[in-house]
Amino acid sequence: MSDERRDGDQRVGAPLPVDSSRRTEIDKQRVPMAARPYRLLALVKQDAVVRVQKEPDDTVMTWPHLLTIEFLAAVAMSIFLLLLGLFINAPLEELANPNVTPAVAKAPWYFLGLQELLAYFHPTVAGALTPIGVLVGSALIPYLDRRNVHSTRPSDRKLEVTLFSILWALGLAVTFIGIFFRGPGYSFILPWSNGFFFSL
Structure with missing residues (x-):
């Protein structure tokens, strides 16, 4: 049972009907709240709207663009190395003789440091x-x-770049000395005076 009282055919508390001859423009524009699908919150001027222009996207997918190029490069390099091994003899020395010690005993270049x-x-x-x-x-x-930590610019990571550069330079320096400035008996030599004692 409804708790609203009725007085004749008119519901108590309901808005009184407006005479159609006395309706103004505002009355004509009024819409019941239940029939409004939206609600006006604020008016924004056209100048206040920030328009974000989408820049042209110049990225490409890894597959097939990048992987296809890498696969073709790997195939080309494999064919080149195969032909190189077929037509050019490797600079191998004679069989090892345990009774003869080579004049220059050097480690491979990657261990010379x-x-x-x-x-x-x-x-x-x-x-x-x-x-x-x-x-x-x-x-x-x-x-x-x-x-x-999230920066990828070297100028923002000066300490790390400096330390890594020092380690890299020291490793390269000792390797360079071992390749060019060491001769028979691993003695110190000058390559422009005593010759070049190095082989892969």
């Missing part, structure tokens, strides 16, 4: 502590300065 360090330091320092220190130090470089 460590061999050069062995000429200056104790084997424990040059062969174990230094490589471990370089590897661990390189891994810890990003954690030394946490101010700009």
